[in-house]
Amino acid sequence: MEISANYILAIETSCDETSAAVVSFDRQIRSNVVLSQDLIHAPFGGVVPELASRQHLKTILPVVEEALRRSELKLQDIAAFAVTQGPGLIGSLLVGVCFAKALAYYYHRPLIGIDHLQAHIESVFLSHRDIPFPSLALIVSGGHTSLFYLPERLKYRLLGRTRDDAAGEALDKVAKFLGLGYPGGPIIERLAEGGFARAFAFAIPRMKDNSLDFSFSGLKTAALKLIKDEEITASHAQLKDFLASFESAIVESLLFNLSQALSIYKAEAILLCGGVARNRRLRSCFLELGKEKGVKAYLPLPEYCTDNAAMVGALAAEIIRLNKPIASPLDLDAYARFKPD
């Protein structure tokens, strides 16, 4: 085992998942522990941590210990700490931030605050090292739908965001309304398989002001109206077609903005990330768009789409490698929405 202290311990608690990872300065992932509702087993007595910050308080220590154990390293071997600062649920973020601050203070190590959306973008770089710039990155998850312009490595410019619901949220809500379960995205994907995506017509929202912002509230409301008018239920004969049509409308709406951005900004590549980037329809249409527009299209591995600390550690490693300034670590604060300028 190497003694040289070239490892980062990264912590991510922006929402439901408590995650810790050990990542080397050269971006090798030594461990990546994600405690989500599905993965809870014996040590936690099967208790499902709800998203409340108090639950992170209970799980953060065992998760960090497990990440260290799997990496075969001790806290003394850690050269720097990294933590998600935001955006996210503020109470949850604060648990990770305070925990990481305490470690950095005690071990006299630097603490690197990481933006959650930038970390999602970094998940694409985990498996692709040669992504050309400038590029465009689309982040789609249960809580976020944002489009960024990346002029060069570690430079991010927000082009568009959702004005109401996130894309994943619209899927969740329609699934819940039909009593299909939670989270809605994967359930809808499974039930929509083989469905005829043109069976039900959805109007794809367009921004009146030529903005690259997203809106999914209208699609959600249209879906709920169709459910009522057509009396669609979980056992309806056309459920498959309905879900395929709805999922397809969400995908089309997401990629429409990306396509618009491509016609405005010169970009060599497009990136897709976030939890909804696991959706097969979105993945395949995204790759198709890349081909059609003649730009390279990059996706993260499915296991790095949902929230995880490995992407946080990888971004911290890149920040260290490029000698970016690390601002006053112990004043680091969490933020709920977009990264303050």
Added chain:
Amino acid sequence: MKKKPLLFISNSEEETIAIARNLAESWEGKEIAFLYGELGAGKTVFARGLAAGLGVRDIYEVCSPSFALVNIYYGRFPIYHVDLFRLDRREDIIDLGWEDWIGQGVIIVEWAEKIDFDLGMPIFKIEIKVGQKGEREIYFSLKESDNL
């Protein structure tokens, strides 16, 4: 004695925003609004109007907090925009941090029917119903705290 709720009819998102903006313009910074209505009724749109009335400049900053549970905006006062959609357990709802918000700013709550405890403040109750032709009936009433 129960007062009859006031009724407003809205035929568009813009009208809903205008109704909410008018309501919140005179607020003094400690009000609590409970929003009721089915999925897609327009609760977030109404919240956007309240935020506009409270001086939030970029009203598109106001978006659904279903996932994040609470969004905080800054107008003339802090605005805590809470959404209980995906919370079902009482302790999770109590745990959200109400004590940090009450009296510090305006609190707007979507899916407020999930709150079964008293916040110790008067509550503006706003119920949005979808009418036959897609118009929205917005019922407005004020409920005093049980503890006052």
